[in-house]
Amino acid sequence: MTDTAKDTVVGTETLTIGAFARASRLSLKALRLYGDLGLLAPARVDPDTGYRFYRPEQIGTARLIGLLRQLDLPLSEIQAVLEADASSRATRLSAFWGQTEREHRQRRALAQYLIETLQGESIMTQTFAIGQRFVPAQRVVTMPRRLYVGELSNFIGEAREQLGTLAGAQASGPAFVIFYGQVNADSDGPVEVCLPFTGVLTVPEDVTVREEPAHTEAFVALTREEFEFPGILHAYDAVARYAGQRGECEAFFPREVYPVPWKGLQADDFAGEVAWPFIPYGKTP
Numbered sequence: 001m002t003d004t005a006k007d008t009v010v011g012t013e014t015l016t017i018g019a020f021a022r023a024s025r026l027s028l029k030a031l032r033l034y035g036d037l038g039l040l041a042p043a044r045v046d047p048d049t050g051y052r053f054y055r056p057e058q059i060g061t062a063r064l065i066g067l068l069r070q071l072d073l074p075l076s077e078i079q080a081v082l083e084a085d086a087s088s089r090a091t092r093l094s095a096f097w098g099q100t101e102r103e104h105r106q107r108r109a110l111a112q113y114l115i116e117t118l119q120g121e122s123i124m125t126q127t128f129a130i131g132q133r134f135v136p137a138q139r140v141v142t143m144p145r146r147l148y149v150g151e152l153s154n155f156i157g158e159a160r161e162q163l164g165t166l167a168g169a170q171a172s173g174p175a176f177v178i179f180y181g182q183v184n185a186d187s188d189g190p191v192e193v194c195l196p197f198t199g200v201l202t203v204p205e206d207v208t209v210r211e212e213p214a215h216t217e218a219f220v221a222l223t224r225e226e227f228e229f230p231g232i233l234h235a236y237d238a239v240a241r242y243a244g245q246r247g248e249c250e251a252f253f254p255r256e257v258y259p260v261p262w263k264g265l266q267a268d269d270f271a272g273e274v275a276w277p278f279i280p281y282g283k284t285p
Helices: 017-024 028-036 056-070 075-083 086-118 149-170 232-246
Strands: 004-007 012-016 052-054 131-135 138-145 175-179 191-196 208-212 215-223 255-258 270-280
Touching: 012 017, 017 028, 017 052, 017 056, 028 052, 028 056, 052 056, 056 075, 075 086, 086 232, 138 149, 149 175, 149 191, 215 232, 232 270
Parallel strands: none
Antiparallel strands: 004 012, 012 052, 131 215, 138 191, 138 208, 175 191, 175 255, 215 270, 255 270
């Protein structure tokens, strides 16, 4: 068989998979894989022999796929780049790679946090001004939810807005979020977004009204940048240590307090607090 063949169906010259592999500098295995994944279908497949034939103009696409695969792009993202018009491909890849670099920085910071924790240095690397306050009992309107980390930020924002609209002028304090369990790719909390209020409210089915008991809590004020994961873990460690040294905190759950709207905040603007309730030694609940 020759390396080229005349395609009588469409009237164009095609390349055998071997010739196409040499021209694109990709292996036969890679080309078969791209075909099976739906990224690069042959121009035609001989119905009798199963041989695959490609058009010369597919060479550039084949090389592009090979390079994108080296970036470990998900198949869906590679497909999106291929389907974009030529003027948009660079923009699409740039946006995706920017997100990838942000995620890599986050993983690197998390790895550093874990290394410091394993070395017993997680609190020493950052100094926090820990405060202590008494929070009286208060009625709160709440939205509880089980969710994973990818949903957390949107849920908190939407719940804060909904509860704020519901309470209106009767809101009597900042919104806060109680974390009853870890929220990550494997654990779904749950979490509860709460807003203190006074008076009487009529609430929809997905909203709860309850009393939040009085408690003492350790807290630390954070900027918008310090709220970013995994840096915020240092703040949780700090308030947990403070509370544990001064009282019983096992029966309580940590929380984040949001006294100000986040829209428009700069990295070094005050954004809220991380708090950990506890019962001071020598006192009863």
